[in-house]
Amino acid sequence: MNEEALGWVIRTRDPEFADWEAFTQWLEADFGHAAAYDALMAADADLARIVPAKPVAIAVPANDTGPRGWRPMRWIASGAVAAALVGVVSVGMMKRPDIYTVATRPGETRTVALDDGTRVEMNGGTTMRLDRHDARFAALDSGEAAFTVRHDAAHPFRVTVGDAVFEDAGTVFNIVHSGNATRIGVSEGKVIYNPGAEAIALPAGRALSEDESGLRVMDIAPDAVASWRQGRLTYANAPVTQISADIARSLGVQLTATPGAGAMHFTGTIRLDRDPARFFGQAAPLMGLSAVRQKDGWLLKEGDGPSR
Amino acid sequence: MATGLSAIFLHNRPALLRFLRARGAGDESEDLLQDMWMKLEEKDLGPVADPLPYLYRMANNLMLDRYRSATRRERREQDWAEGAGGVMADPSEDIAIDERLILTERLEEARAVLQSLGPRIELVFRRFRIEGVGQRLIAEELGVSLTTVEKDLQKAYRAMIALKQKMDTE
Numbered sequence: 001m002n003e004e005a006l007g008w009v010i011r012t013r014d015p016e017f018a019d020w021e022a023f024t025q026w027l028e029a030d031f032g033h034a035a036a037y038d039a040l041m042a043a044d045a046d047l048a049r050i051v052p053a054k055p056v057a058i059a060v061p062a063n064d065t066g067p068r069g070w071r072p073m074r075w076i077a078s079g080a081v082a083a084a085l086v087g088v089v090s091v092g093m094m095k096r097p098d099i100y101t102v103a104t105r106p107g108e109t110r111t112v113a114l115d116d117g118t119r120v121e122m123n124g125g126t127t128m129r130l131d132r133h134d135a136r137f138a139a140l141d142s143g144e145a146a147f148t149v150r151h152d153a154a155h156p157f158r159v160t161v162g163d164a165v166f167e168d169a170g171t172v173f174n175i176v177h178s179g180n181a182t183r184i185g186v187s188e189g190k191v192i193y194n195p196g197a198e199a200i201a202l203p204a205g206r207a208l209s210e211d212e213s214g215l216r217v218m219d220i221a222p223d224a225v226a227s228w229r230q231g232r233l234t235y236a237n238a239p240v241t242q243i244s245a246d247i248a249r250s251l252g253v254q255l256t257a258t259p260g261a262g263a264m265h266f267t268g269t270i271r272l273d274r275d276p277a278r279f280f281g282q283a284a285p286l287m288g289l290s291a292v293r294q295k296d297g298w299l300l301k302e303g304d305g306p307s308r
Numbered sequence: 309m310a311t312g313l314s315a316i317f318l319h320n321r322p323a324l325l326r327f328l329r330a331r332g333a334g335d336e337s338e339d340l341l342q343d344m345w346m347k348l349e350e351k352d353l354g355p356v357a358d359p360l361p362y363l364y365r366m367a368n369n370l371m372l373d374r375y376r377s378a379t380r381r382e383r384r385e386q387d388w389a390e391g392a393g394g395v396m397a398d399p400s401e402d403i404a405i406d407e408r409l410i411l412t413e414r415l416e417e418a419r420a421v422l423q424s425l426g427p428r429i430e431l432v433f434r435r436f437r438i439e440g441v442g443q444r445l446i447a448e449e450l451g452v453s454l455t456t457v458e459k460d461l462q463k464a465y466r467a468m469i470a471l472k473q474k475m476d477t478e
Binding site for chain 1: 360427431
C-alpha cells in the first residue's frame, strides 16, 4: 500500500482540509501519485458498504417517534434512599488482606466515606472492592456508584471496571457496570478513561459507554448524572434493557423486558417509587410499555402506549 | 453574474488548472475547468465559507467521478466479454440471498477487524469515516492530540483497505 497516498486520502477526506497547494505539489512530484491516490480513494469509497453506520442495529418500532412527553410522577420519600454509613461487608475475593468488599442488595443504597475525603454513593445491587491502605483506589465489580472525589493531582483517584481504568482529575462521576457493558457520566471536573492506553478525557457533561458493540462518547446533562440519588432516572434515547437494569437495581425488584420492549428507546425522566405497583403503573406507560406482575417480579412488554 | 465564488474561480483559474493537470486530467483539464465554470454559473450557491478549498474540492470530486465511471465501464466491458454467447443469468432469489449472506459475513468481518484495533481507534475511525467529523474536532472530543488521531486513522485505514482488497480477491 502506498503510505504517502494513504496519508493524502485521509487528509483530503477531512472536511477541514485546505492545503490543496501542498497536495498539488505532491501530485506533481511523481506521475504515479495521482493513480495511487485514485485507487485508494476508490477503495475508501467502498468502505462505507462494509462498515455498518451504527455499531449495532437495533430494531426500533417504526411508530416510535423519539422523545415522548414527560409526565412527572410523585416521588414518595418514605426514607427510601436513606444513606447508610460505611460497612465492611466481607473480605474481598482478592488474596491481599487489605482489599475488602462492600456490597449493597438490590433496592438498598449506601454511602462509603474514604479516608481521603472521597465519597462513594452505591446504588442497589452493587459490589465494590476497596483498599484499606490505599484510599485512592476502588474497583467496581458490578452495579452502579457515584464518586465525589477529593482531587489530588499527585495521587489521582482510580476506579477500575473490568479491564478499564477511570482516573479522576477533580471530579463527580457515576459509573454503571453490568455484564460486559460499562457506562460513565461526568457531572463535575474531568475523568480520564484508561490513562495508560486510550487516554480519553471526559469533561463534565460527557459520558462514555463501552459494550460489545464498541466504545462511544456522548453528551450528558450534568444534573442527569447519578440522578438516582435524588430518586430520579434521567435518559436520552436509552435502550429499555438498560433502563430496566437501572430500575431493578434502584428498587430491588426482579425485572425483565420482552425482546421487543427491550429494543425500544426512551428519553425522559422517571421518578422512582418504593411501591412497585404504583411505580410501574406510571413508569411503564411513560415509556410506551406496559408492566405485568409475575410470580417473582415484573415483566415489561410492548404496550398500547401512552394516550397521545 | 460574477458572484463571489465565480470571481474567486477566475482569479485562481491557473492554480486550478495546474491542480487538474497534476491530478492526471491531461488534455481534458481545460474542458473540466469549463464544466466547473458552467456548474458554478447555473447553480446559485450563495456564500461559501472557504471558497478556494471549496473549488479545489469540486475539481477533485470531478476527477474521482471520472475515475469511478472509467473503472465501472472497464468492468462492464469485461463482464460483457466473459458473458458473450451465453444467456444472461436469471436474477433469481437464490442469488440475492447468497449475496446477502456474503454481505452479512463481510460486515461481521469488518467489525471484527475494527474491534481488534482497540476501542479508541475504532471510535476515531467511525467518527471520521462514517460520521464525517474532522480530525481536529475528534481530537478535541477525546482530549487527545491531533497527532494521536492522525496515527489512529492511519492504522484503521491501513487495516480496512487491506481487508477490502482481500475481499475483492476472494
